[in-house]
Amino acid sequence: MDHLTDGHQELSFGNDGHINTHNPLLLDDKTNHSPNPATCPVRKEDSGDKDMAPMAGNSIHRSSSRPQLDLSGAAIQGTFEERDPTILLPNQSDDISHLALDIGGSLIKLVYFSRRENQTANDERKKIIKERLGITNVNRRSYPILGGRLHFVKFETHKIHECLDFIYSKQIHHGMDLRHWQSEGPNTENTVIKATGGGAHKYADLFKERLGISIEKEDEMNCLVAGANFLLKAIRHEAFTHMEGQKEFVQIDSNDLFPYLLVNIGSGVSIIKVDGDGVFQRVSGTNVGGGTYWGLGKLLTKCKSFDELLELSQRGDNSTIDMLVGDIYGGMDYSKIGLSASTIASSFGKAISENKELEDYAPEDISLSLLRMISYNIGQISYLNALRFGLKRIFFGGFFIRGHAYTMDTISFAVQFWSKGQAQAMFLRHEGFLGAIGAFMSYEKHGLDDLMVHQFVERFPMGAPYIGGNVHGPPLGDLNEKISWMEKFVLKGTEITAPVPMSPPGTTGLGGFEVPSSKGDILRPDASKLNVGVLHLVPSLEVFPLLADPKTYEPNTIDLSDHGELEYWFTVLSEHMSDLVDKAVASEGGTDDAKRRGDAFARAFSAHLARLMEEPAAYGKLGLANLLELREECLREFHFLDVYRSIKQRENEASIAVLHDLLMELDLMNEETRLLTLIEGVLAANIFDWGSRACVDLYHKGTIIEIYRMSRNKMQRPWRVDDFDLFKERMFGSAEKKPRKYKRALLFVDNSGADIVLGMLPLARELLRRGTEVVLVANSLPALNDVTAMELPDIVAEAAKHCDILRGAAEAGGLLVDAMINIQDSPRERSVSVPLMVVENGCGSPCIDLRQVSSELAAAAKDADLVILEGMGRALHTNFNAKFKCDALKLAMVKNQRLAAKLINGNIYNCVCRFEPAT
Ligand SMILES: Nc1ncnc2c1ncn2[C@@H]1O[C@H](COP(=O)(O)OP(=O)(O)OP(=O)(O)O)[C@@H](O)[C@H]1O
Ligand SMILES: CC(C)(CO)[C@@H](O)C(=O)NCCC(=O)O
Numbered sequence: 001m002d003h004l005t006d007g008h009q010e011l012s013f014g015n016d017g018h019i020n021t022h023n024p025l026l027l028d029d030k031t032n033h034s035p036n037p038a039t040c041p042v043r044k045e046d047s048g049d050k051d052m053a054p055m056a057g058n059s060i061h062r063s064s065s066r067p068q069l070d071l072s073g074a075a076i077q078g079t080f081e082e083r084d085p086t087i088l089l090p091n092q093s094d095d096i097s098h099l100a101l102d103i104g105g106s107l108i109k110l111v112y113f114s115r116r117e118n119q120t121a122n123d124e125r126k127k128i129i130k131e132r133l134g135i136t137n138v139n140r141r142s143y144p145i146l147g148g149r150l151h152f153v154k155f156e157t158h159k160i161h162e163c164l165d166f167i168y169s170k171q172i173h174h175g176m177d178l179r180h181w182q183s184e185g186p187n188t189e190n191t192v193i194k195a196t197g198g199g200a201h202k203y204a205d206l207f208k209e210r211l212g213i214s215i216e217k218e219d220e221m222n223c224l225v226a227g228a229n230f231l232l233k234a235i236r237h238e239a240f241t242h243m244e245g246q247k248e249f250v251q252i253d254s255n256d257l258f259p260y261l262l263v264n265i266g267s268g269v270s271i272i273k274v275d276g277d278g279v280f281q282r283v284s285g286t287n288v289g290g291g292t293y294w295g296l297g298k299l300l301t302k303c304k305s306f307d308e309l310l311e312l313s314q315r316g317d318n319s320t321i322d323m324l325v326g327d328i329y330g331g332m333d334y335s336k337i338g339l340s341a342s343t344i345a346s347s348f349g350k351a352i353s354e355n356k357e358l359e360d361y362a363p364e365d366i367s368l369s370l371l372r373m374i375s376y377n378i379g380q381i382s383y384l385n386a387l388r389f390g391l392k393r394i395f396f397g398g399f400f401i402r403g404h405a406y407t408m409d410t411i412s413f414a415v416q417f418w419s420k421g422q423a424q425a426m427f428l429r430h431e432g433f434l435g436a437i438g439a440f441m442s443y444e445k446h447g448l449d450d451l452m453v454h455q456f457v458e459r460f461p462m463g464a465p466y467i468g469g470n471v472h473g474p475p476l477g478d479l480n481e482k483i484s485w486m487e488k489f490v491l492k493g494t495e496i497t498a499p500v501p502m503s504p505p506g507t508t509g510l511g512g513f514e515v516p517s518s519k520g521d522i523l524r525p526d527a528s529k530l531n532v533g534v535l536h537l538v539p540s541l542e543v544f545p546l547l548a549d550p551k552t553y554e555p556n557t558i559d560l561s562d563h564g565e566l567e568y569w570f571t572v573l574s575e576h577m578s579d580l581v582d583k584a585v586a587s588e589g590g591t592d593d594a595k596r597r598g599d600a601f602a603r604a605f606s607a608h609l610a611r612l613m614e615e616p617a618a619y620g621k622l623g624l625a626n627l628l629e630l631r632e633e634c635l636r637e638f639h640f641l642d643v644y645r646s647i648k649q650r651e652n653e654a655s656i657a658v659l660h661d662l663l664m665e666l667d668l669m670n671e672e673t674r675l676l677t678l679i680e681g682v683l684a685a686n687i688f689d690w691g692s693r694a695c696v697d698l699y700h701k702g703t704i705i706e707i708y709r710m711s712r713n714k715m716q717r718p719w720r721v722d723d724f725d726l727f728k729e730r731m732f733g734s735a736e737k738k739p740r741k742y743k744r745a746l747l748f749v750d751n752s753g754a755d756i757v758l759g760m761l762p763l764a765r766e767l768l769r770r771g772t773e774v775v776l777v778a779n780s781l782p783a784l785n786d787v788t789a790m791e792l793p794d795i796v797a798e799a800a801k802h803c804d805i806l807r808g809a810a811e812a813g814g815l816l817v818d819a820m821i822n823i824q825d826s827p828r829e830r831s832v833s834v835p836l837m838v839v840e841n842g843c844g845s846p847c848i849d850l851r852q853v854s855s856e857l858a859a860a861a862k863d864a865d866l867v868i869l870e871g872m873g874r875a876l877h878t879n880f881n882a883k884f885k886c887d888a889l890k891l892a893m894v895k896n897q898r899l900a901a902k903l904i905n906g907n908i909y910n911c912v913c914r915f916e917p918a919t
């Protein structure tokens with residue numbers, strides 16, 4: 001027995017899983033007895049989709065978006081003695097296309113770009129939309145940049161052969177001919193790659209010899225500045241402060257970025273005053289840098305790796321070796337000048353007087369003493385230079401920092417201490433890659449140089465465990481290698497999945513250099529392995545033009561920085577996992593390969609979740625939308641392209657089968673009753689959400705139509721949030737107000753099946769009937785059972801068979817081009833109808849960040865005066881607090897008890913109908 005409560009209303013299922021109530025208003029019972037798909041139980045998950053007939057007959061031509069390999073001209077590269085020779089695919093166009101290097105004294109940083117596969121299946125719909133919405137500038141580039149990803153990799157400079165092997169086996173250096181975006185074949189003669197850092201000079205010949213490629217040298221300082229400027233302008237939450245163990249992201253206004261001080265802590269330290277793009281001066285530097293810490297530390301402690309040295313420092317006590325103020329002042333503070341007894345008076349100073357050898361000091365203590373010495377020194381020199389030029393902001397980059405909390409705290413503390421709080425130290429998430437990014441940006445002809453700020457979107461570092469960070473041995477190329485890696489990664493990398501206790505924030509005492517609080521934290525597996533996201537280049541993402549104030553807009557309603565909240569969602573997502581994996585595997589035919597991928601997905605997603613539990617801000621500011629997106633991205637990473645495909649088809653078929661009856665009943669009503677019934681219908685049908693645990697349990701208890709009717713029947717007003725009367729007044733007018741005819745409405749749709757077919761389409765139809773153009777806004781990529789923009793035209797075409805209004809409007813909107821075959825059109829009706837259109841929203845998650853929408857949605861928004869956001873993901877988890885320049889209606893059923901309590905002080909299955917007039 002399952003009880004659904006909505007305020008005072010309660011409704012229960014009969015034991016047989018059938019609904020006891022019968023509402024004559026909607027859906028005559030006859031549908032229960034007909035042999036149509038509406039009576040299929042919802043639960044039939046494992047059927048795979050092979051035995052599912054395509055819903056719209058021959059009009060469905062959904063093609064998988066899995067990258068297609070072009071095998072023409074394939075040849076084995078290298079000698080035949082090699083065990084796993086690389087196979088070169090010279091005509092493979094969506095492969096890696098560009099790379100740039102920063103070869104420093106300690107590390108080689110490599111940034112490379114891989115293009116995204118072309119999604120041609122969507123072309124027809126796109127063409128129509130472009131014509132309709134008058135988008136003219138979509139092909140403003142003459143070269144085919146279709147989006148892609150920027151990847152970040154690093155190697156130790158003394159192991160340069162690993163870097164050469166990596167480039168070679170990934171074949172990144174092909175297709176680098178600057179005169180052509182796509183090189184025709186494996187011809188490296190013209191290949192030129194951009195490189196900066198000292199090694200660009202030192203190793204140029206080696207690159208020519210080993211790979212036959214020429215290095216084009218770019219100035220190191222130029223690149224550092226270009227990289228920093230790009231990141232600070234283009235990547236949200238790139239910069240953060242780090243004080244007493246607390247990381248806080250800073251959103252830099254790109255119009256208010258300059259001047260600033262850039263301190264790059266590599267082997268040595270460069271200090272650069274930056275006044276604009278390409279406008280800078282290297283004002284200082286110091287030879288006491290990262291190389292000093294690592295070099296001296298290695299000699300003094302016999303550590304074998306930088307990380308080992310850093311890890312030692314975390315267990316160290318520097319007071320055994322440093323001379324403190326208290327050591328000099330007999331245990332007292334020197335309070336007159338603001339120095340506490342525990343302040344370091346002289347780094348390593350104790351070693352003078354004690355009769356000890358190196359072996360007598362703990363390596364841990366030496367490492368910490370060294371780390372503090374160097375960090376404070378750099379902090380102090382940086383501060384002095386900031387003071388010299390009156391700069392308030394200091395950004396620190398370079399791999400010395402290595403995402404290490406204590407290092408950052410120490411530098412921050414030094415800056416804060418010396419400037420008395422006047423200057424602020426900030427760090428960059430892509431800390432070590434500034435130069436490499438700058439070199440990458442310096443390609444003039446690759447078209448990436450003029451990228452608009454918003455065109456890069458940082459996604460979760462999906463590939464990060466295996467492609468970010470250090471690379472040892474052969475690179476991981478294909479999916480198969482990724483999976484193997486994932487299997488090993490989780491077996492070995494227990495430190496990633498183990499939760500980490502956070503030390504309580506400490507105090508810093510009397511203004512002296514106390515030990516910052518984050519010392520005790522574990523050293524996370526190389527920060528760049530998990531911290532640096534892959535930057536996705538999406539050439540056509542824009543800010544949604546109808547946002548009232550894009551600057552203050554925050555998509556996430558729930559901030560997961562509250563640990564209890566994060567824990568809750570962690571549990572929810574973990575509990576969903578095995579179900580999801582089963583579905584994912586079934587969606588790919590249940591093969592052994594699919595099982596292996598499913599397993600790897602579960603491991604990868606779990607590792608990410610564990611990582612986030614340990615450090616919620618690891619990938620930038622974390623909201624629920626990000627977590628849900630992470631899951632979808634993880635699935636895609638392991639080539640699960642549409643897990644819910646067959647469920648969606650089944651739900652659509654079942655709903656289409658009863659659409660006609662629903663429309664007939666609606667048409668018998670008067671306008672006002674009909675509007676209410678339509679809104680009720682949207683809310684009721686929003687129950688079909690495979691992202692909600694409670695609902696999924698519910699689906700086992702009845703057919704789609706039974707559940708839909710049950711849900712409708714309990715629609716008792718007032719809803720928990722109920723602005724319906726206000727909306728009605730806007731639509732129909734009142735004694736005081738004139739009615740309003742909206743010109744164009746954007747309907748952000750949610751799930752498949754009843755939700756779209758019996759909820760949103762009838763509402764769209766009503767708007768169309770009233771002369772409002774309707775744009776259905778759907779996901780670009782599959783997420784849960786959300787309907788996608790690619791699927792919608794077929795659904796609309798099916799629905800149009802049952803309704804003249806929909807048919808005329810769909811025709812006018814160009815939606816029926818493929819599906820016209822069976823429809824006899826009447827030209828008269830066609831010409832008078834306002835259009836019904838479909839646009840993609842640019843995202844592939846159940847939530848939507850309106851700062852990153854597709855250009856077609858942005859274009860469609862231009863003439864829109866009504867926005868309807870439907871569903872929990874789009875209207876509650878995100879955008880519940882979003883304000884718009886036009887009227888906005890937010891409709892959702894809350895299918896999660898915790899969210900209901902938190903957001904609307906209500907209960908699960910309560911409904912939200914929030915109407916907000918234009919601000
Ligand atoms: N895995 C690592 N191996 C070696 N050094 C590391 C590692 N991780 C962090 N470091 C630190 O980072 C420093 C190198 O930083 P970075 O790569 O920014 O400089 P670089 O470009 O090699 O040097 P420079 O710019 O002075 O030529 C090292 O000297 C060391 O202190
Ligand atoms: C020599 C470079 C620029 C090489 O990256 C760097 O290591 C550095 O800035 N060193 C510090 C040299 C100095 O200014 O004292």
Ligand SMILES: [Mn+2]
Nearest residue numbers: 104197266435
């Ligand atoms: Mn460098």
